[in-house]
Amino acid sequence: MNEYAILSIHGAVILFGVVLMTPMGGSVASLFHSRYPSTTTKRGQILAGMIFVCLGGFTVSAQTLWMHNKLSEGASVCAGNSILNCDGLIGNVAYNTDPLFGQPWGLIGMFAFTTLMWFVITIAKEPMSPQTQLFIKGGLAATIAGLPVIMLLVSYEIKEGLICPFCTVAHITNIIALIGFFVLFRLYESDEWAPDMKKSSRK
Amino acid sequence: MHENGFGKIGENMNSMLHDQDASARSDAGIIVMSMFFAGILIVAFTTSPIASGTEIGERAPIFTAKATNGNGWESFAFEDLLDLSWTWNSTEESPWVAVEFLDIDCGYCKSSATEVGEWAQMYNAEQWPGPDVVFIAIAVGFLGDHTRAELLEFRTQYNNNFLYVDDLDVSIAKDWDVGATPTYFLVQPDGIVAWNSQATNGLGWDAKEEKSVPLNGFDDGYVQLNEAIEQLTMLNGGE
Structure with a gap:
């Protein structure tokens, strides 16, 4: 299968999550209402969307790890004559591992999106827990911590004059997750988190 | 009595809520850990990654640097070689690469330079039954500050008609884990290190079987570059 066809599958999962997170996603969320009643609320809808976003981020990161390994075997997975070229970046030993632990960036991405998904699922399962705010802040902090990493990786792309589409999708997904956690943070501060309970009674 | 009763109910409620929170965290933990390990297993079962490094069987680190063929210094990318x-069964005649790290002030580099120059010609000649071997010298500055002019002079003096790479800042030597000169490497056409003169002198990498094999040092047990070339490129009967 063409690499861009596979990328579009990851993209579709992320896009579906983004749609769910927005007010436009109300009709889409209705598909889940009977099985997951929490999606009838704004909170539940955003959290469901974030699960898809994190899942897409995870799968695209897993694919970059797969590409990293395939490239080390000598295969070509996403090369082209255009500026869009993963081989030149994921296959470049000078840039393809993190400078602290020496691990492939794909594995770091998988770990990051797994952690974010743990925050999201925990919040979704127990939205009234006293720790909910802590988890939202944790997700926010983790996605903000991803920004300098994204900047470092973009600097590699600029240096090499190449763009790795798979890496870019993972970067954008981190930014979407950051926005999602910020929206959750604002929602938690308002009465809309649990419309039938006053904010003061939640604390 | 009444107050005690309500206090107990409160405590029980609180404990139940904590149990629920803990359960939510562990449920979420099980879900995401399953997802993570499923992802890792799929990657692990569908790929056989090769580490980057200079041990035999590893993929040699690639580099770009200024290099000379005798006429000026131009940009050179190791990857281009x-x-x-x-693969071992390839019908295309891709050359193997012999890499020598040398310092123009090192005594043994000087005494072996003429011989290395002869090998470079010999393993590219028509009479050589094996695959071509391209030689490159990576000139480091371990023993003093040299200039590019001195490197060129050394190259000419010893009739080394192959590429000389400027690594006077020893950055490539660092990546290749070279601490002394001369150090030789034999690299397969696909970039896999087949022999490392310092780390595992008596072992080579069998490209066909993808495992290490013992090599013979014909004179004194110590394997020389030419001996490694002759044994490894012809290991399974040659071309």
């Missing part, structure tokens, strides 16, 4: 799709 490689054919990543090469």
Whole structure:
């Protein structure tokens, strides 16, 4: 299968999550209402969307790890004559591992999106827990911590004059997750988190 | 009595809520850990990654640097010498690469320089039954500050008609884990290190079987570059 066809599958999962997170996603969320009643609320809808976003981020990161390994075997997975070229970046030993632990960036991405998904699922399962705010802040902090990493990786792309589409999708997904956690943070501060309970009674 | 009763109910409620929170965290933990390990297993079962490094069987670190063929210094990419799709059974005649790290002030580098120059010609000649071997010298500055002019002079003096790479800042030597000169490497056409003169002198990498094999040092047990070339490129009967 063409690499861009596979990328579009990851993209579709992320896009579906983004749609769910927005007010436009109300009709889409209705598909889940009977099985997951929490999606009838704004909170539940955003959290469901974030699960898809994190899942897409995870799968695209897993694919970059797969590409990293395939490239080390000598295969070509996403090369082209255009500026869009993963081989030149994921296959470049000078840039393809993190400078602290020496691990492939794909594995770091998988770990990051797994952690974010743990925050999201925990919040979704127990939205009234006293720790909910802590988890939202944790997700926010983790996605903000991803920004300098994204900047470092973009600097590699600029240096090499190449763009790795798979890496870019993972970067954008981190930014979407950051926005999602910020929206959750604002929602938690308002009465809309649990419309039938006053904010003061939640604390 | 009444107050005690309500206090107990409160405590029980609180404990139940904590149990629920803990359960939510562990449920979420099980879900995401399953997802993570499923992802890792799929990657692990569908790929056989090769580490980057200079031990035999590893993929040699690639580099770009200024290099000379005798006429000025131009940009050179090590990757350009490689054919990543090469396999032992390839019908294409991709050359192997012999890499020598040398310091123009090192005594043994001087005494072996003429011989290395001869090997470079010999393993590219028509009479050589094996695959071509491209030689490159990576000139480091371990023993003093040299200039490019001195490198050129050394190259000419010893009739080394192959590429000399400027690594006077020893950055390539660092990546290749070279601490002394001369150090020789034999690299397969696909970039896999087949022999490392310092780390595992008596072992080579069998490209066909993808495992290490013992090598013979014909004179004194110590394997020289030419001996490694002759044994490894012809290991399974040659071309």
